[in-house]
Amino acid sequence: MKEGTHLTLSDGREILLQDDEDISLLLRSKHEVIYSHSFTCPSGGYGGGTLLLSPSERYLIFSFFSGESEEGFSLFQIEDSRLVPLFDSEYFYGEGAGYLFSHDEKVLFQSLLGGFGPWYVEDAYQDEEGAPYFEYGEINILDVESQSLSRHKFHVYPSEAWEEEIDGPSYASEITDGNILHVSMPWGEELLTLPLADITKFRPES
Secondary structure, three states, rough: OEEOEEEEEOOEEEEEEOOOOOOEEEEEEEEEEEEEEOOOOOOOOEEEEEEEOOOOOOOEEEEOOOOOOEEEEOOOOOOOOOEEEEEEEEEEEEOEEEEEEOOOEEEEEEEEOOOOOOOOHHOOOOOOOOOOEEEEEEEEEEEEEOOOOOOEEEEOOOOOOOOOOOOOOOEEEEOOOOEEEEEEOOEEEEEEEEEOOEEEEEEOOO
């Protein structure tokens, strides 16, 4: 996906993020503003943001963060002369959000995985059987048509070869065969079948 604060569509129109003072998204044609959308982020402040364009150029993601390990996003549909708001999220705990559309762009995945090391076993949570695990973030899934969002947690169980500095890259990278989600994790790629469970448990060997 194209990403930045100034995106140019294939037909020459431009979408700009302006956030020096107030936050607004501008749609320009031939360098003239034809639409402006004022944005108010969730409570928690605003530390910056970026724009992402779906492969078909039908949708625009405005991804933003608070500066306090919180990430959120807004989704817009791009029409000829305006940006139509479809969904506004709250702030979610995490850093370095990644985004992926399904091939038909009916589903949007937001990855908020990892990024909080070092991961010391003595600081881990314990499950109902007393086994240590880490909360390794989540993948949030938005059904674009119904505008419904589901949240899916990732738990990582350390092995004997566990290394404390287990940090990124961690993100949903692609979908194959219609329902296989490829997730890049520090120890390698994981293949998950959609729909995801509420909690996915990983037990890496290293």
